[in-house]
Amino acid sequence: MGTRTFRTAVVRTPDGPGAIEIVDVPLREPGPGEVRVRIAGAGVNPVDLAVAGGYFHSLGLIRQPHHTGLGWDFAGTVEAAGPGVDLAVGTPVAGVLIGFDRDFGTYAEQLVLPAADLAVVPDGLDLVAAATVPLNGLAAAQVVDLLGDAPAGADRLLVTGAAGAVGAYLLSLAPERGWRVTGLARAADEDFVRSLGAGFTTAAEPGWDAVADAANLQEQAFALVRDGGAYVGVRPNARPAADRGVTVAAVDTHADGRRLADLLTRAATGELPTRVHAVLPLDRAADAHRAAAKGGVRGRYVLRP
Template structure:
């Protein structure tokens, strides 16, 4: 076995061209940890923000040498530490949380807490599984902030995006009457999830789940006394008009992720892979994602 693996990092953030691929020593897992041989890692907009230095400027990243990239992963357990009941060779997926770290999922290997990973069920491949953790858990945890709908109206912005596509069916399961706000080209997809559809929304919604990060524009659509849930912790709209404001900070949750993977394997939740590219093409993948309009995720293979 090789004593090193490759990992994509940024030293001085400056966009896609600042991404480097370095060799990192293999380490063994400690108690309650697993070492995963990564087969696939999704590219998310938050990764572009890290590479562009957004979170460095906010003071959320302060690494002395380099910052790791990537949040989602899927792969095979290569080693397990004491106290772990996941067998070596198991297929798993998971989420690495937090911004300030020198490692990420754009890599050949990863050490994670076993509780942050979930077994990948039959009927779903590792490439697809890698697209689910961050966006699926973000949607589920946004619903925790919204609570049960009881027939109330919920507008999901960015309804055809990665988070929005999970929010719609999960919100319906919690009793919300859901309408998706998206571009006209996305109507078939949104309605296919069982939601109403609109390309323009007037104010008056009981709640808005702002997956598109419209921020103040999204907040303005909530009725007085309603609920707004955003996705940008660094830019929280002020609470006015009696509107309750929440912002999701997505955290790893292996048990919750297991349910999302099962729901995807059964077809209840959508699974969309836009393209699969080798790790060496990570900069090109970031450029493509930055152009916008992509439905589904770019997935990197180490």
């Protein structure tokens, strides 16, 4: 019997969407603590566009000799469980695969990963919607961890990019730690931002106790923080210099199956918004990248193998 293979999207020489190729790679069985997932949907995230465009190669963070895998989050069903994993074949799961320097990704028919990095998808949440939650839900939850509890009397938080994936989750999660949240977004996003219970602005004045910079506006967002306040960014490898007593942090999202289970439960009840812009076949990953790169897309493109 020949080697069993599956299809996956990779880049060999990064050069934007045109560099994305679909290749066949050998299937492997899950080892101890691992599962193999049949992927039902993989979200197209800004980081994928940056990988395909060579940004992380240029930073020296990707050194794959043959090809680099694309895709960070996914939902699907358990196809095989390794020793020590108590998940039945067919269980719906979602998860995130962290890291730039890898020859495999979630834009694929199959994926092997540690069971601890995924969570069961609850009833009431379909797999395409679930595929949009892991990376950006965890990123937002971990930004909130970096913000911590709002200090008494200094609880005004501005979220930039509030209509984006990370930003919208922040609007939902930050109030639990006492923050009074205002979202900075485009004028057309006002109803969406307010529907999540946040205040809204298209042009914030300086003086915020904290800014969570989900639009990655960097110095422009840092300038909106009051002296002695807090700035939390989304690019650990590029952040504004600390100044004026403002603390500067940036999220470097890590997998956390337990936290993800909670986020998926909230998504199933509608407490966290899941927004799917369009579902495209895996073969059209390059088209999804081209469309996402234009900006203005609300909700994720999800690739279906």
